Amino acid sequence: xxxxxxxxxxxxxxxxxxxxxxTTDHGEILTPIFMPVGTVGSVKAVSQQQLSQDVKAQVILGxxxxxxxxxxxxxxxxxxxLHKFNGWHQPILxxxxxxxxxxxxxxxxxxxxxxxxxxxxxxxxHLFTPEKVMDIxxxxxxxxxxxxxxxxxxxxxxxxxxxxxQLTHDWLNRCFTRFNSTPxxxxxxxxxxxxxxxxxxxxxxxxxxEFAASKNATGNAIGGLSVGEPEEMMYEYTALCCxxxxxxxxxxxxxxxxxxxxxxxxxxxxxxFDCVMPTRNGRNAMLFTSKGIINIDNKKWEKDxxxxxxGIPNELSNYYSKAYLRHLLKAKEIxxxxxxxxxxxxxxxxxxGEARNHIVQGDFVSWKNNIIPVLKQRL
RNA sequence: GGAUGAAUAGCUCAACGGCAGAGCACUGGCUUGUUAAGCCAAUGGUUGAAAGUUCGAAUCUUUCUUCAUCCG
Numbered sequence: 128x129x130x131x132x133x134x135x136x137x138x139x140x141x142x143x144x145x146x147x148x149x150t151t152d153h154g155e156i157l158t159p160i161f162m163p164v165g166t167v168g169s170v171k172a173v174s175q176q177q178l179s180q181d182v183k184a185q186v187i188l189g190x191x192x193x194x195x196x197x198x199x200x201x202x203x204x205x206x207x208x209l210h211k212f213n214g215w216h217q218p219i220l221x222x223x224x225x226x227x228x229x230x231x232x233x234x235x236x237x238x239x240x241x242x243x244x245x246x247x248x249x250x251x252x253h254l255f256t257p258e259k260v261m262d263i264x265x266x267x268x269x270x271x272x273x274x275x276x277x278x279x280x281x282x283x284x285x286x287x288x289x290x291x292x293q294l295t296h297d298w299l300n301r302c303f304t305r306f307n308s309t310p311x312x313x314x315x316x317x318x319x320x321x322x323x324x325x326x327x328x329x330x331x332x333x334x335x336x337e338f339a340a341s342k343n344a345t346g347n348a349i350g351g352l353s354v355g356e357p358e359e360m361m362y363e364y365t366a367l368c369c370x371x372x373x374x375x376x377x378x379x380x381x382x383x384x385x386x387x388x389x390x391x392x393x394x395x396x397x398x399x400f401d402c403v404m405p406t407r408n409g410r411n412a413m414l415f416t417s418k419g420i421i422n423i424d425n426k427k428w429e430k431d432x433x434x435x436x437x438g439i440p441n442e443l444s445n446y447y448s449k450a451y452l453r454h455l456l457k458a459k460e461i462x463x464x465x466x467x468x469x470x471x472x473x474x475x476x477x478x479x480g481e482a483r484n485h486i487v488q489g490d491f492v493s494w495k496n497n498i499i500p501v502l503k504q505r506l
Numbered sequence: 507g508g509a510u511g512a513a514u515a516g517c518u519c520a521a522c523g524g525c526a527g528a529g530c531a532c533u534g535g536c537u538u539g540u541u542a543a544g545c546c547a548a549u550g551g552u553u554g555a556a557a558g559u560u561c562g563a564a565u566c567u568u569u570c571u572u573c574a575u576c577c578g
Contacts, residue, residue, distance in 0.1 A: 162539095164539075164540065171542095172543075190540080193540080193541090224539095226539040227540095229539090230540075230541075233541095234541085247541040248541085276539095278539075322539085348539080350539065352538090353539085354538080355538090379539090380539095381539035382538050382539040383539090384538045388538075401538095402538050402539080403537085403540045403542090404537075407538090407543095408536095411543075411544065411545090413537080422534085424533085426532080459543065464543050
């Protein structure tokens with residue numbers, strides 16, 4: 128049982144892209160990697176067997192706020208942690224609930240002490256402090272757990288962004304103090320990643336990245352991006368942060384993103400991604416394929432009996448037709464949600480796997496520049 | 507053959523003498539550390555047909571057509 132290890136295997140010559148390997152007590156993760164989001168201990172519409180066999184996921188997410196409300200800590204503790212509870216025995220990363228400070232802005236109040244959330248389920252109030260969020264994530268049992276941060280909206284004015292960043296830094300200190308004074312719960316090692324904030328201000332991002340790096344954690348995350356800012360701005364601050372975060376530790380860009388966002392960010396030095404886009408958009412009829420984007424609701428697919436995507440090595444994508452998947456989604460059949468989700472996730476995992484292959488081969492940048500226009504086009 | 511009722515958007519129905527509407531379907535778009543199998547928008551009409559009453563008719567009257575139910 129050991130702390131997370133990151134082996135940097137190949138660094139691209141023409142960009143900052145890297146191919147690496149993360150080792151955790153629940154197994155290895157080849158980077159760059161995309162991590163499906165399983166908020167309440169389930170990647171919506173996709174079983175753990177499908178995640179492993181069809182999607183070929185290597186690590187999935189859980190969410191502190193949502194798992195704390197349901198099923199609750201007593202159940203998770205009695206189960207022996209989330210891995211045993213949900214039957215996913217590869218690595219798990221839990222988000223801290225910091226994003227819910229942003230997404231549930233109408234139902235919460237921020238103070239120096241922490242955040243009071245009003246449950247979206249029953250209206251009950253819950254105080255989340257950095258200490259409590261560490262304790263909760265200890266109990267959930269993720270291999271990688273995230274610092275409790277404030278994710279400020281875009282746009283934020285400079286003064287708000289600075290105060291927000293200072294709060295996140297104060298909370299980061301408290302997170303590490305608590306994390307370092309509490310034991311692993313279930314016989315394997317947990318790792319705490321700090322999160323860089325600073326909104327869209329270069330001096331704040333610089334200060335925050337340096338502060339995060341000073342924690343000497345086993346990995347670092349960049350938060351507060353992909354919240355509505357222009358894409359070029361997202362790349363700008365991603366690049367800035369990557370240049371300040373340690374080279375020999377995995378870098379995780381939280382919440383990103385579109386297929387091209389991911390490829391561009393890999394080029395900037397990001398190793399880990401998560402996003403609800405493949406699952407949520409899939410459930411809502413948007414398919415990402417190796418040939419471009421499909422709105423499977425469109426009537427033009429009604430009698431298109433070609434397979435969903437023959438350009439990726441996924442059994443479901445090579446088996447079911449576009450017309451059939453369209454029918455399932457139109458008819459609101461549960462199977463439609465499952466097939467669309469598995470396809471989109473398999474596509475994302477294929478994409479980061481290809482990126483990795485091309486980094487190792489040494490032609491990543493030209494491959495990326497060729498494929499992005501294809502992935503963006505609307506079919 | 508007779509009686510009764512019905513006919514309004516693709517479907518199911520509102521509006522009952524004063525600007526013809528909704529839900530669903532269809533079409534298009536949105537979704538970035540999931541409050542989202544969600545949200546938004548745009549289409550869509552000689553109110554079954556014809557005549558009449560009226561300042562004004564989907565609405566009242568008459569005839570016809572079609573459908574439903576019941577009775578022979």
